[in-house]
Amino acid sequence: MTFVVPYPAGGANDMLGRLIGQKMSEALSGTSIVDNKPGAAALLGATVVARAVADGHTLLIGGLATHAASPYLLKAEYDPLKDFESVGMIGSAPIIAITFNESPYKTLKDVVDAARKDPKGVMYGSSGNGSPLHLAGELFTSQNKIDMTHVPYKGGNAHILDLIGGRVPVIFDTATNCVPLLKSGKVRALAVGATARLPDFPNVPTFAEAGFPQFDFSAWYAVFAPAKTPKDVVAKLSNALSVALKNPETMTKLNGVGVTLGNGNAADLARFLPIENERIGRLIKTANIKAD
Numbered sequence: 001m002t003f004v005v006p007y008p009a010g011g012a013n014d015m016l017g018r019l020i021g022q023k024m025s026e027a028l029s030g031t032s033i034v035d036n037k038p039g040a041a042a043l044l045g046a047t048v049v050a051r052a053v054a055d056g057h058t059l060l061i062g063g064l065a066t067h068a069a070s071p072y073l074l075k076a077e078y079d080p081l082k083d084f085e086s087v088g089m090i091g092s093a094p095i096i097a098i099t100f101n102e103s104p105y106k107t108l109k110d111v112v113d114a115a116r117k118d119p120k121g122v123m124y125g126s127s128g129n130g131s132p133l134h135l136a137g138e139l140f141t142s143q144n145k146i147d148m149t150h151v152p153y154k155g156g157n158a159h160i161l162d163l164i165g166g167r168v169p170v171i172f173d174t175a176t177n178c179v180p181l182l183k184s185g186k187v188r189a190l191a192v193g194a195t196a197r198l199p200d201f202p203n204v205p206t207f208a209e210a211g212f213p214q215f216d217f218s219a220w221y222a223v224f225a226p227a228k229t230p231k232d233v234v235a236k237l238s239n240a241l242s243v244a245l246k247n248p249e250t251m252t253k254l255n256g257v258g259v260t261l262g263n264g265n266a267a268d269l270a271r272f273l274p275i276e277n278e279r280i281g282r283l284i285k286t287a288n289i290k291a292d
Contacts, residue, residue, distance in 0.1 A: 001032045002023050002133045006045025009037045012093075012257065014177035016221055017061040019253055020090055023244030024223075028236065039290065041070040043077070050078035054226040056233035059087065063221045064132050067273060068280035073130040073176040073291040078292055081278060085234050086269035087223035088241040089262030093175040095136040095217050096204075098182070102152060102165045106211040108191045110131040111170055111252045115146040118127040123149045125168035130289055133159075135280065136172035136193075143214050174219040175258025193217055198258060200254070207276060220276075222269055238266040 008014040019033050025032035037045030042065040052058035060066065067080040078084075097108055105111050115122040126133035129152045141148050143283035151168050153159040160177075162168045164186055170177075175198075181187045182201065191210040192198055207215040223241055225234060241266035244250055254261055262268075283289075 001028070001030055001056075002035050002058045003032055003061055003289065004037050004045045004058065006047050006066060007038055008038075009036045011223070012174070013063075014059060016090060016176075016254075016258075016259075018242070019250060020061065020223065021059075021246055023250050024237070025248050026242040027240040027243040031119050033149075041074055041128070042066045042202040043070050043074055046070075046079045046080075049224065050083040050227055052226045054085075054229040056225055056229055056237055057061050059237070060224040061090075061221065062083070062224045064135075064219050064276075064280070067222075068133060068277045069130050069132070072281045072284045081189035081274055083227045084224040084272060085227055085229045086223055086266045087234060087237045089269045089272070090223060090241070090245070090264075090272040091259040091261045092218040093257070093259050094198075095132070095172050095215075095219070096175055096178050096182070096258075097140075097190040097193075097207075098163065098171050098173050098178050098187045099169055099190055100163055101185075102166060103169055103188065104250075105163055105169065105190065107270035108207070108212060111190065112144055112146055115141075115148050119147040120149050123151050123210065124170040124172060125151045125153060126171065127155050127159055127162060128152050129291055132174055132217075132285065134289065135283060136217045138281060139217050139288065140172060140212070140215055142183050142287065144212065156163050160187075170216075172279065176219065179256070179258040194260075200258075201255075219227065220262075221259075234266055238264055 003017050005017035021032035035084040065080050085271045137289040191207045212291035245261050245264050
């Protein structure tokens with residue numbers, strides 16, 4: 001089995017793909033290969049799977065970018081709702097508002113108050129236009145009727161390095177990216193976009209506790225097969241994903257980076273997909289977000 005990860009090796013998505021690929025292939029008594037296909041805001045790797053033979057041997061580790069955001073930002077050579085079979089949700093990672101350790105912002109309300117006093121004067125960084133970090137920032141600013149300056153970076157860790165150095169004061173980051181930084185003490189959390197405080201960070205309030213209950217945004221990760229993959233094959237893959245998600249090693253590793261595990265159910269993912277696609281598409285159009 002080949003698991004296509006539409007991102008470079010070494011990042012959170014790559015870790016997810018390798019872990020889930022290994023555990024799914026073990027559940028199926030097979031072997032797995034991870035094929036990193038970065039490029040075009042994750043569209044390149046997704047296109048490879050959309051065009052692959054529909055026999056269940058080539059799968060995509062997809063998510064928010066491949067099936068909701070990127071097709072609205074760039075010309076996709078696939079239809080995210082028609083060219084794949086849903087295998088199941090791996091899990092979701094909440095957005096965490098983070099700042100640098102010496103930041104004058106002690107709470108999320110401090111950020112909002114500063115933005116109201118000085119429109120455009122408060123910056124927030126992201127890994128690029130249309131990234132989950134950018135979308136989360138746009139959602140937060142629009143909900144609170146504030147104007148912050150978005151500073152997009154060209155992927156990699158440049159945005160994090162500038163945050164640590166105090167050159168950009170705030171990032172609305174995904175838990176998978178920033179939990180290791182928080183645990184190492186390199187950055188400081190202001191609020192977490194989850195329904196409850198994270199066990200590893202009991203002193204960090206939720207967005208709701210911080211006074212922003214309307215904020216609801218998470219990065220999510222799922223497994224997809226090419227369209228027209230036989231139903232019995234999809235069922236076997238979905239069952240293997242469910243088994244993989246119940247594996248103690250999987251649970252420990254994913255919980256350790258702030259991921260709330262999904263159930264691996266194909267039907268649940270298929271129902272979620274068009275709703276999320278429409279929601280993200282509406283946000284991109286309303287905020288007039290353009291690709292880099």
